[in-house]
Amino acid sequence: MTDDTRWLAPEESAAWVRLVAMAELLPGALDAQLLRDAGLTHFEYAALMAIAEAPARTIRMTELASRTNATLPRLSHVARRLEERGLITRFPCPEDRRATNARITEAGLDLISRAAPGHVETVRANVLDALTPTQLEQLYEIAGAVLTRLDPDERLTATSCQFSEGPVVGGERLRSSAR
Amino acid sequence: MTDDTRWLAPEESAAWVRLVAMAELLPGALDAQLLRDAGLTHFEYAALMAIAEAPARTIRMTELASRTNATLPRLSHVARRLEERGLITRFPCPEDRRATNARITEAGLDLISRAAPGHVETVRANVLDALTPTQLEQLYEIAGAVLTRLDPDERLTATSCQFSEGPVVGGERLRSSAR
């Protein structure tokens, strides 16, 4: 019984353990802060952000699912809850009546505008402030290389920065695109 | 209304988006392969591994929770299911009768021994093979820095490599420590 498995070298194992730990702890940290301060999961926040940044603050469900790395059923459930809370509205797409459009409401915009500063602060406190500019660039390259394997369709690498919480969310630029 | 939030610079946003995407997609990829090939979630696999590597293949619940980044309630539920499947046994700790010890069974050892090669292959295919040795070292440093923020107790950085799937799991070394 020959075993041709290429087991992990110590350096590989050490890096892997840390990566897994980070991947497991990060979502919980993001959810905890957002739930406490805004009553939103990180996924809900990201979805609302993606809608807000879309032209006319409206986006198709499939496009939104792709932008948020979600399956369509998951997004459907989340969208229903967000709609029940009055944060988004859904309506059939005129061009393709199979499709559904999601639009963020004023209440939704208000909520993410209020939630954004705290979230950005959390991101800085937990991740960005721990890294040097060089490490930030390295992280960008490393995550990009991994995503090529994890997400063969490259949906992510193609989309622009959906989390650019800069002036886009500050208020004016967010609304100016709509009216 | 002054806004003193330090919004994300483009380089920060780009790296952050990729990190979040990686953190969201990685667990699913690991679970999918292990569930398909061994009927285990990645968390269950990691837990069984941690037990197998402990002295006498036995470990306390609290220690195991720390090693696997899990809350105690979560671990308790998982342990019950693993026990029902005959992969581990639980019994009160003799020294401290509040505590519970978990020990992996022969069936559990067999299962992770059979699951390990496929899992290692998945880790290589999705992550390690995408990185250069230099990037591996960078990832180790970056994840270490982030974990210092995410896991203030530093439980993780203190523990040795629980995923070292080398000779430890090959069969002999795993059992030699037990009898």
Add this chain to the structure above:
DNA sequence: GGGTGTTGGTTGTCGATACAAGTAATCGCG
């Protein structure tokens, strides 16, 4: 214009986790 297949989305069910509450054993300390 009517199959046939594909796309877009929703719904139902089930398993899994978080959170809160509860229990039992141990520790600290007067």
Add this chain to the structure above:
DNA sequence: CGCGATTACTTGTATCGACAACCAACACCC
């Protein structure tokens, strides 16, 4: 000792996501 506080874990409840099944609309093709 003996009583409160802490530790270690379990259980119950509610929520969330995965998967599969389903339905409606479009696309094509002859």
